Amino acid sequence: MSSVSLDSNKLKNLFGAYYDRRMFRILLLGIISGFPWVLIGSALSLWLKEEGLSRSTIGWAGLIFGVYAINFLWAPIIDRLKLPFLTNKIGHRKSIIIFMQTIILISLIIWSTLEPTQNLALIIGVGLAIAISSATQDITIDALRIEQINKEETSSMAAGAAMAVVGWWTGFKLGGFICLEIAERLELSGVENYWQITFIFLMAIIVLSNIGLSFIPESNKERFQNMANxxxxxxxxxxxxxxxxxxxxxxxxxxxxxxxxxxxxxxxxxxxxxxxxxxxxxxxxxxxxxxxxxxxxxxxxxxxxxxxxxxxSFFKNNGVKIGIAILAFVFLFKIGEAFLGRMSLVFYKEIGFSKGDIAIFSKALGWITTIIFTLIGGAIAMRSGIVKTLIIAGIAMAATNILFSVLAWAGPSKGLFAIAVILDDLAAAFATVAFVAFISLMVDRSFTATQYALLASVGTAGRTLLASSSGAMVDGLGGNWGLFFIITALMVIPSLICLMLIKGKLNIPDKS
Structure with missing residues (x-):
């Protein structure tokens, strides 16, 4: 009995922060952030496909996702924007989220009245409106998530980062399941415009999310006062x-x-x-x-x-040299993972795995392990501290990339494939949680939305700019996948050097 009690206490100490009611609020915010991707990703693509539109047309429709990469451009405005009546009534951050959710609701109503073969431009235009609204609310959701937790609570910030990631995947995956299940059942029932009816049903998820959002507390007086000063x-x-x-x-x-x-x-x-x-x-x-x-x-x-x-303010708070080192770390940290991710499906096919193998090991298994390992990663970050977890995650990402070199040399072994994918998901989950928590702690609370959006965009820019040459690198190596993955493993070293040089000078406690 005492052994069971001891184990229970260990688990409570490890995962106790997840029982904080603030984590459930952050989970909801993550769900709200992830769900619009179901609409403009899964639903829109399948709707256009089943209406007989070409793959090329569907691909061009995907350009609407580009707004997520540039939402930092209007983040400074969102940090200050006050909506008449709503801001004073329900809070600055929540008022913007609800306003964006209302635009998404109206967009679904419009979609439910349209036929893709006759109104393609309008449908994609409405999809763009959903994407812009979603990208805009993401700015505010990240800010509201960060502001739920005091800056000195680094352990809670790590737990919050994990719950935000889990929430996003829940909104995307569970929302996608509900969407496809409704559409299929309506189609099998003989409903002609089953996608249009599906959009009406999906409005209920948005309404329920906004009801939950109303219970999330928000305080803006101190932030607005600091900003005014x-x-x-x-x-x-x-x-x-x-x-x-x-x-x-x-x-x-x-x-x-x-x-x-x-x-x-x-x-x-x-x-x-x-x-x-x-x-x-x-x-x-x-x-x-x-x-x-x-x-x-x-x-x-x-x-x-x-x-x-x-x-x-970012450079005033950290100093110019430390600020530049932080930006360099954020820019470089996940480029090795990005190189691997960009070429992974090509690699799997070239060494002999079938689409079914890839679906099972890389997609279905990957989603489950991502959720589990994100929570474990958050727990480890809480115990070890954000900086130490980033270092461990960087080394782990390099080690798992080398596992893919072993897979390249060994050939299409399903057992080795499963091990490589699971450990890669584990390392990626650790890295994501620690990375999100790190940049969350770096922001000035007077400019939460702007600075977080900018730091996140710097990280995205690093992965996008550098990983775009991944295919050329494989070709330059003569298709030597083993050597390619070893090089990607070494890519984490510059970012870890930056982090090691500044770890004692950062304005965050290592643990709390």
Whole structure:
């Protein structure tokens, strides 16, 4: 009996943070975030396919997902936007989420009245509206999740990161199951426009989610007061000049990255920042000459407060050198995983696995292990601390990548395939939880939405820019998959060096 009690206490100590009521709120937020992907991913694709549209058309429709990659552009506005009546009544973050959910509801109603063969452009346009609403609410959902937990509660932040990931997968996978099950049952029942009717049923999930959202507490007074104080102190000529230097530095960095990786849009974005920097610098002299009591000066002060302050506060809080090292770590940490992920299905097919093998081991098994290992990863992060877990996760990701080298040399062994996928999911889950918790702790609570969106986008940019050359690397190695996976294992080293150099200087406790 005492042994059972001891084991129970160990489990409670390991997973106890998950019983905090805040974790169930974060789980709900994750579900709300994941569910729209069912609509614009699974449902829209299958609907168009079953209406006889071509694979090419369906593929082009997938471009609407691009808005998720650029939602950081309007994150500064979302951090400040106050909706009439709703913000004062239910809270700043929740009011924006409910407003976006309302747009998604209206979009489903519109979808339920349309025929793809006759209204394709309108259907995809409505899908874009859903994607923009979803990407916008994600900015706010991440901020509300972070603000549920005090900054010094690093263990709870790790648990919250795990629950957010589990919630997202639950919204996507369980929501997808409900969606497809309803559509199939309606089709088998002889309902002609079964997809349109399915969209009506799915509205119930959104309504129920919003009812649950209303019970999540939110406090904005301190954040808005801090923001107002900072705005007041930044409404001067010196702040405009500092903003011009900041934008010039960001522009130069974007141009450099664009040139290195051959990304024209990145280079053009850099030139845009240079132009903005020039305008800020020029109009600082305008303000000096004509004063600040005019529309032009006030407009530049507003832009400075909305766009430059969130960026400058990050470097003020961490220092320029530490801030750059943090950004370098975020940019580089998961590139090895991205290289592997980009080429994994090609690798599985080339060494002889069937689509059925891939479906079982990589997809169905992968989803189950992701949920389980995410919770375990959060528990380990709580006990070991965020930084130590990141180091362990980095080493684990490298080790599992080497397992794929072994698989490449051994040939299509199902047993080895299963082991490689399970351990890779374990390492990826640890990395994701620790990574999300890390960038959550790095944000200034006065600019939660903006800074989190920016840091997340830096991580996405690293994986997108660098992993795009993964196929070329395999070709350059003459199809040597074993050597390719060893190289991807080594890719984590630069990020871990960055982390080791700054781990004692970060403004977060290692454990709490």
């Amino acid at each position: 900072l705005d007041k102190s930044s409404s001067n000529i010196g702040s405009l000049i500092n903003a011009s230097y900041l934008f010039a530095a960001v522009g130069a960095l974007c141009i450099l990255i664009g040139q290195i990786f051959g990304k024209v849009w990145f280079t053009n974005g850099g030139y845009t920042f240079i132009v903005i920097a020039f305008l800020f610098y020029v109009f600082s002299f305008y303000t000096k000459k004509y004063g600040d009591n005019n529309v032009i000066s006030q407009s530049f002060f507003y832009l400075n407060n909305v766009v430059a302050n969130p960026l400058s």
